[in-house]
Amino acid sequence: MNDRARGSIREEKQDPHLGMSAMSDPARRTSDFAPRTSHASQRTPHLAFRTYVGLSIFLLLAFLIGVMQGAVLLSPVTILKILLKWAGVSVGTVTWLPADETILLQLRLPRVLGGALVGAALATAGVLFQGLLRNPLADPYIIGTSAGAGFAATVAMLLLPPASVLGFGSVALSAFVGGLFAVLLVYRLARVSGQMSVVSLLLAGVVVNTVLGYLGSLTIFLFEGSEFQLRRVFTWLMGGIAIHDPRQLWVVGPIIVCGIAVACGFANSLNALALGEEGAVAVGVDLDREANRVIGLGALLTGAAVSVSGLIGFLGLAVPHILRLAIGPEHRRLLPASALGGAALLILADAAARSVVAPAELPVGIFTALLGGPLFLFLLRRNGRERTWR
Amino acid sequence: MAVTAAMHLDGVGFAYPTGFALGGIDLRIEQGEMVAVLGPNGSGKTTLLKLMLGMLHPDAGEVRFKGRVLGAVRRRELARSIAMVPQEIALSFTMTTAEVALLGRTPYLRRFRGPNREDREAVGAAMAATDVLPFAGRPYDALSGGERQRVILAMALAQEPRLLLLDEPTRHLDLSHQLRILSLIHRFNRARGLTVVSAMHDLNLCALYFDRLILLSSGRVVADGPPDKVIQPDLLKEVFGVTVQVEPHPTRHIPWITILPDDL
Structure with missing residues (x-):
C-alpha cells in the first residue's frame, strides 16, 4: 500500500500537467488530425447558416402573405406605403382607402405579430419539453397546460363576466392562470420524496390533462346556456389568434421574446440530456435545477401563448421534429430555428384560417395540422432514417 | 497522512429503498492508481461507482475527492475532474x-x-x-x-478527468476489443497518471491490467490488494461459489486462474 502511494506521488510529480495540456498532446502529435476535424465540424455551421437564412426568408414571406391576405386583399406596395406613412415617412398622395389603413394597422398587423409570437413560443416550448422529457410525443401542453388552461377558460366563458385588464379578457387571464396552476399541480404530483423522474412527470401530466379535460366537459354538459356560448368554448379549444387590443402584444411580446432568449441558454444541458438523465449528470448537468427551470420557462411560454390564442395543437409538436429532421438535434441551433419556423408556420396557418371562408374564420388549429402534418410526413419519409429519434 | 487521497470513502453506507445496501466501505484510492472493483452480480459495484461519481449520496459516512466532500462540490466542477464510462x-x-x-x-x-x-x-x-x-x-x-x-x-x-470511473467497460466485447479497451485505459493511467477505478468481471483480465483489486460481496469489501493477494482459490470459492485453480501466468508475474467446474 505504502509503496503504491509513494509511487503514484512520484508519478504525479513527473507529470505536473495531467489535465488540459497533457490531454491536448496527441492533437499536436497526430499530424492528420486537424484537417479531419475541421472537415467534420465546419460542415454543420454552414448548414446552420443556410437554415437561418432560409427560415428568415420564409418568415418574411409568411409575414407578407399574412398582412396581405384576408377578407380584403392588400397589395404589397400599399402595405409598404401605409407602413412608411405610419412610421412618419412622406409617401406622397394617399392612393388607398382609409379603411385599408385601419385594416392593416388595427387588425392585420397586431394579428400577424401575435401569430408570430404564439408560433415561436409554442415551437420553443415544444423543443424544451421534447428535450427535457426525452420523448418525441411531448408537446408544449404535455405537462398539464392544455387541460388547465382549457378548463379555466371554459369556466370563464360560461360563468365569469367579461372583465378586461390591459386588453386581456377574463378568458385569457383564466387560461394563463389555469395553465400555470395545472403545471404546478403536475410538478408537485411528479415529485416523490424530493426526487422527480421524467416518467412520473409524463404520467402525472397525462393524468391531470385527462381529469381536467373531463372536468371541462362536465362543466359544459351541466351548463344550460346558449348555442353561441358553447360554440365559443369549442372554437377556443380549437385555437385562434385573438388579439383584441394591441396592448396585449406589449404584455405577451416581451414575455415570449425574453423567454425564447433565455431558453437558448439551456441548449447545452438539453444536448447532454440525449445521453439520458444519468449521462447528463455525469457530464456535469445539475439536472434537478435545470429541469425546474426548463419546466418553469416552458410553462410560461405556453401560458403566454395560450392566453392570446387558445389551444393551437400540433404546431409545438411538429415544428421541432421538422427542424430536427432538417438540421439535426443540436439545441443551440434547434431552439432559434424552431422559434423562426413556428412563427412563420403559424402566420401562414392563420392567414389560411381567415381567408378560406372569408369573411368568417375557421379555427387556426385546423390549419396548423393541415399545413404541418403533410410537411412533417414528407420530411420524415425523405430523410427519416438519418436524423430522427431513436 | 499528509497527502490527500484522490478518492476517499470513509465509513460509507448506502441503501436503496428496495432494500439493497452497501455498508462499512472504507477505501483510499491514491492519484494514479489503477483499480478494479470485482464481485458477483448485485454485489454493489455499480453503486460504489455511482457513489464515487457523486450521483448517489451516501446515507452514512463521507465520499471525498481530493479532500472535498462530493456533495458540497458543484456538479459542473465535479464533472471536470471525475468522468464515468457507463455500461451503455x-x-x-x-x-x-x-x-x-x-x-x-x-x-x-x-x-x-x-x-x-x-x-x-x-x-x-x-x-x-x-x-x-x-x-x-x-x-x-x-x-x-x-x-x-x-x-x-x-x-x-x-x-x-483526473479520475476515470468505468462500469464493466469490456462487457459485450470480443476478446480483441476487450484487450484494446483495457490497454488504452492502461496507457492513459501510465502516461498521464489518470486514476482509474473500473468495475470488472474477468479475473484474468484484472490481473493483467490492474494493480489493485477490490472484491465486493453483498455490499461489503471482502478483499483489497494487489492481484496475487485477492486472487486466492478459497476466497473466490467463498464469494463466487466457483472452484478455481490459481497458477502463475506463463510470462507475467501475476496469478492466472483456471476454472475447475464441479459438474463436468
Whole structure:
C-alpha cells in the first residue's frame, strides 16, 4: 500500500500537467488530425447558416402573405406605403382607402405579430419539453397546460363576466392562470420524496390533462346556456389568434421574446440530456435545477401563448421534429430555428384560417395540422432514417 | 497522512429503498492508481461507482475527492475532474460520433456558448487517443460495440478527468476489443497518471491490467490488494461459489486462474 502511494506521488510529480495540456498532446502529435476535424465540424455551421437564412426568408414571406391576405386583399406596395406613412415617412398622395389603413394597422398587423409570437413560443416550448422529457410525443401542453388552461377558460366563458385588464379578457387571464396552476399541480404530483423522474412527470401530466379535460366537459354538459356560448368554448379549444387590443402584444411580446432568449441558454444541458438523465449528470448537468427551470420557462411560454390564442395543437409538436429532421438535434441551433419556423408556420396557418371562408374564420388549429402534418410526413419519409429519434 | 487521497470513502453506507445496501466501505484510492472493483452480480459495484461519481449520496459516512466532500462540490466542477464510462448509453436522437464525443465538454461550456477552439482540441485529442477519428462523421448507432465503447471513452476523456470511473467497460466485447479497451485505459493511467477505478468481471483480465483489486460481496469489501493477494482459490470459492485453480501466468508475474467446474 505504502509503496503504491509513494509511487503514484512520484508519478504525479513527473507529470505536473495531467489535465488540459497533457490531454491536448496527441492533437499536436497526430499530424492528420486537424484537417479531419475541421472537415467534420465546419460542415454543420454552414448548414446552420443556410437554415437561418432560409427560415428568415420564409418568415418574411409568411409575414407578407399574412398582412396581405384576408377578407380584403392588400397589395404589397400599399402595405409598404401605409407602413412608411405610419412610421412618419412622406409617401406622397394617399392612393388607398382609409379603411385599408385601419385594416392593416388595427387588425392585420397586431394579428400577424401575435401569430408570430404564439408560433415561436409554442415551437420553443415544444423543443424544451421534447428535450427535457426525452420523448418525441411531448408537446408544449404535455405537462398539464392544455387541460388547465382549457378548463379555466371554459369556466370563464360560461360563468365569469367579461372583465378586461390591459386588453386581456377574463378568458385569457383564466387560461394563463389555469395553465400555470395545472403545471404546478403536475410538478408537485411528479415529485416523490424530493426526487422527480421524467416518467412520473409524463404520467402525472397525462393524468391531470385527462381529469381536467373531463372536468371541462362536465362543466359544459351541466351548463344550460346558449348555442353561441358553447360554440365559443369549442372554437377556443380549437385555437385562434385573438388579439383584441394591441396592448396585449406589449404584455405577451416581451414575455415570449425574453423567454425564447433565455431558453437558448439551456441548449447545452438539453444536448447532454440525449445521453439520458444519468449521462447528463455525469457530464456535469445539475439536472434537478435545470429541469425546474426548463419546466418553469416552458410553462410560461405556453401560458403566454395560450392566453392570446387558445389551444393551437400540433404546431409545438411538429415544428421541432421538422427542424430536427432538417438540421439535426443540436439545441443551440434547434431552439432559434424552431422559434423562426413556428412563427412563420403559424402566420401562414392563420392567414389560411381567415381567408378560406372569408369573411368568417375557421379555427387556426385546423390549419396548423393541415399545413404541418403533410410537411412533417414528407420530411420524415425523405430523410427519416438519418436524423430522427431513436 | 499528509497527502490527500484522490478518492476517499470513509465509513460509507448506502441503501436503496428496495432494500439493497452497501455498508462499512472504507477505501483510499491514491492519484494514479489503477483499480478494479470485482464481485458477483448485485454485489454493489455499480453503486460504489455511482457513489464515487457523486450521483448517489451516501446515507452514512463521507465520499471525498481530493479532500472535498462530493456533495458540497458543484456538479459542473465535479464533472471536470471525475468522468464515468457507463455500461451503455441510449441516445434519444441519432447523433454522429463527433457529436457524442463533444458532449464530454459539457462541464466546460458556458451558458449561451457553444464549444470553442480549446474544446474542439480536447475532443479531437481524446478521439485521436481512442482512435475513433476515422468514423467521426458516422452515426453512433451504426457503430459496432467495440467502436461505441471507444466513443464513450473518448467522451469521458474529453472531460479531461483526473479520475476515470468505468462500469464493466469490456462487457459485450470480443476478446480483441476487450484487450484494446483495457490497454488504452492502461496507457492513459501510465502516461498521464489518470486514476482509474473500473468495475470488472474477468479475473484474468484484472490481473493483467490492474494493480489493485477490490472484491465486493453483498455490499461489503471482502478483499483489497494487489492481484496475487485477492486472487486466492478459497476466497473466490467463498464469494463466487466457483472452484478455481490459481497458477502463475506463463510470462507475467501475476496469478492466472483456471476454472475447475464441479459438474463436468
